[in-house]
Amino acid sequence: MASAQPRRLHAAEPPPRWRTSPWAVVDCSVLAAKVWHEDNAHEAAAMLTGRELQAPDLLIYEMANVARNKLRSGVAPDIARAGLQAFEDHRITLHAGVCTAVLGFAARYGLTAYDAAYLALADQLAAPLFTFDQRLAEAARRHFGDAT
Numbered sequence: 568m569a570s571a572q573p574r575r576l577h578a579a580e581p582p583p584r585w586r587t588s589p590w591a592v593v594d595c596s597v598l599a600a601k602v603w604h605e606d607n608a609h610e611a612a613a614m615l616t617g618r619e620l621q622a623p624d625l626l627i628y629e630m631a632n633v634a635r636n637k638l639r640s641g642v643a644p645d646i647a648r649a650g651l652q653a654f655e656d657h658r659i660t661l662h663a664g665v666c667t668a669v670l671g672f673a674a675r676y677g678l679t680a681y682d683a684a685y686l687a688l689a690d691q692l693a694a695p696l697f698t699f700d701q702r703l704a705e706a707a708r709r710h711f712g713d714a715t
Contacts, residue, residue: 595629676706
């Protein structure tokens with residue numbers, strides 16, 4: 568499905584001593600692009616290659632919501648389900664969040680609790696955060712002090 572405007576994939580990483588982490592925290596925007604073969608699917612796939620994917624457990628519900636929105640916009644049910652199946656076939660370690668940490672990141676960087684959960688996990692794991700979300704990427708760069 569073609570999007571109106573191409574999105575840029577952002578990789579915000581912790582300080583250099585952690586850049587060799589095999590882990591990567593990945594948000595819904597990246598996985599949705601990949602599994603529903605959106606315009607930036609190849610970029611998403613390339614960034615994730617060789618990484619052990621990590622995400623907050625809310626990712627399950629965000630992906631289901633993307634599928635629901637696709638159905639509402641006229642995407643065929645079999646395509647919506649195929650994207651969810653492709654997501655379920657990925658090996659992603661899901662993590663429960665810590666409410667106080669999520670609240671701290673949300674308040675500090677003006678994020679939703681949902682987006683803050685990804686940043687909190689990236690911080691906890693000292694792992695890069697991959698997202699197409701400009702606001703989340705900017706918050707992660709400010710947090711990690713990374714201007715990439």
